[in-house]
Amino acid sequence: MEKPSRTTFRIRLETMVQQLRESIISGDLAPGSYLPSEDLLGERFQLSKKSVRKGLESLVQEKLIVKKPKIGNMVIDPNGTDERITIRFCYYPDADSEMNIAWLLNAFERKYPHIQVKRMTMHTHLYADQAMSFMVDGMLDVVMLNYYDFSYFNSAAGSNMLAEQEADPAIYAFLNRAFTVDGKSYVKPFAFSPLILAYNRDHFRDIGLPEPDSSWTWREFAHAATRLSDCRESARRYGFFFHLLSHNRWPLWLLQHGFSLGLNEEGRYDLNDEAFVASMQMLRELFSQENTVPSFMFDSAQDPERLFLEERTSMIITTYFRLNHVKSASFDYDISPVPYVNVPKTLLLNVGLGISKHSEHREAAQLLVNYLTSSEAQESLRMHTTSIPSLKEMAEQERSDKEAEPGRYSMFREIIPSFRYYTDMNVNRHQLRTMTHYLKLYWSNLESSSNVIANIEEALNNES
Template identity: 35%
Template sequence: MHKEEKTSRKTFHSRLNRMVEKLERDIAEGVYSVGDLLPSETALAELFKMGPRSVRKGIDLLVERGMVVKERRVGAKVVKAPELEQVTLVIACYATVVHDFALEPLIADFQALHPSIRVKTILVNTDHYHMFTQMLDSGVIDAVTLNQDTFQDFAVRDKLSLLEPLPDHLPGVYRFLTDVFSVGGRRYVQPVTFSPLILCYNKAHFRENGLLEPDSTWTWSDMIKNARQLTRSDSYGLYFDPLSINIWPALLLQSGVKFERDADGRFEVGPDGKFMECMRYYREIVSDPSMFPPFWNDREIDYIQMFKEGHISMTLVGYSTLTRLGGSGLDYDISPLPFIRHPLTNAVSIGVGVNEQSRQKEAVRTFMEYLRSPRAQRLISTHSLSIPVHKEVADEIRPDDGLRPSRYNLFKEIMPSFRVQQDLNLANWQLRQISGPLQLYLTGQIGDTALCERLARALS
């Protein structure tokens, strides 16, 4: 038998089994009750991407199991609901998705709809790529949450075989989100939320100082000028985590930086290039005590809490982080990220991938279909400020709901400015390699030449 024939048969049996398992679970969970008709053969063929003969074979299997009967000129009618054993899905997650996804209410709602499926989560705080690949490879998890940066680590380190390829069609989902989770025309992750980097500011502080609020014309120079005017004895005009892998790369993206290899395959990082020009500018900002706290190097400092308490006037965050400001009573708003040369911003999407080895694939697919459903996407927007990937749901959001800042919907206008870290020609793990030498540079422990030398070694 030819390899192509084996692949074709494997695909056929996979789709047939999926159809039968899905219909069986839907009957068991009351999607189709006793007396209901199943969808037509034509509708099932379209839904499961199968031919009419294959669909009839699947229905015949349900007939053999006593769940449906065929009635001439009527269709397949449900006559008995099977009792399904409860299955447990184990999903490895970033610890942050508890807030980003509104994970707890999502799981509770899903399990109410699908009582035969229990969802167990394993939260991971650090070294996501290493932990996720280990758990996938060992088979201890059925699914995993990935942002596009960690997904790219899977791609460049040849670990995509751990993930099951997914159908290309994502009805209702923003189209630009498909590409960030695809390689070679195949998609491996289903996006759930996305979050661009923005400027968040205290409106009361601007009013009290007679300053105009930020807008889309703001450059980094405008931000610096206003930050100095906002700084007081008990508060600073600007504060963010300088080592955040979501912030300093945005400065490089706006400046048109692309890391290139030389003839020997080493990355060229010279003291006279755009990269160092950006880093010198960046160092000036975070080392300026007239606007930026001198204690920023203490990574334990909670700058979001400081912003809530009025000790910071402006900060740089993603939409998902805004969730922490809910219920604070703070009079704040948001604006597009200030720019240098080009008005671009870093955008992060988070989704779910399926373990190729999972024995609960149909249950995982049921959970993933739920996550992209309008019901789940509305639940995410109700309990968090992350942006739903379902366009219809995102269009429904009204910023006057008492939960969101008045300019929440600006994400719709700045979508053309969205970029990802891979546009710098570096993988996520290489960007993380920069953080160590960058910290030494920003704190004045090494100079330009030493930083370039350390980065050349780290990146190569």
């Protein structure tokens, strides 16, 4: 028999402990029963007796088994003690409404009654900084991170904050790759969504306008938006809207124009770039069309879905996550890929689960992460929300109540080659914020393009 590789030793040991732990907690191994002998466990998982004993010691510490000298390792009741493990889990404020997190955590606690999950949410703008601070202080065990915040984690703290996790091959490979650094995975993908276009089918039918499809350019989009606008005071309606200042929205135009932030021969940032200028001009043109889009008085990330639900706008740039806020729509709606400039591209939003390196309950934290990315939890996510699970099998599963989601829900499978991250443009989160700060003056017609570009360049060069 071929000798097992030393490089897989940790994986085999963790697999043994994890399987035994789950069998005890689920009741498959009843209290009072005994684990298989150390010799059998060693043979099954290709481990030495010393390694088996080391793994079993962690189950003793978790009070799941007790060693009986000369007899074996006896299972004890995980509910038979008042000492519950408490792990602290931080997630985004919208995760309850968009990813059913509260329900999933309740299900986890029912399945593993010896573990209690303390729930924490933080304001999105300060999320990453606060999460890192809590981790350093040992006040956080599991954290939900989108790709945007993970990139910041990685640049600010490297691999010093998050524990390494084993990548799950059942999860879409392109999601795993996003959270992998130097061949090591630090976040386990939970759910994802590309930017998409949602539209009111009734409005399109009323004026005999063909519905959007993957061939739409922004020129065709603008023409449709103008026709869909309704200027009557009794039923005023705009053709389209999206939250322009969102870092997950406006960079789409930079991406589609082929922009990439780089240094000139003098080692300084130079934004007198055709792609950058074209992007900012196109956005101002879209938002300057009379009777086509609302004014800047709408500055909340929740406004697009609210206006869409109230039929005050016919089209919105949104995500599968945000579609959860329009499930109660009284009208017929559907989705399509976002229009494009040169080559079809769209921004991808990827949300995953990380474990703090400073956690005192790493095993319990890993149990939570594994549960939330399990078939059971991912199927619940698919069946009760419009968000897309990271587990490929569950994401592509059909729902019985198809009326609860847009007819073209599975469209995401066909446009995967168009998925991109903002980092593909060589920009980081702080640089995007700097650009947004100055660009909103240009989009509001309060500043010239040359002055805005000069201000952005100066700010970026002073920061570097």
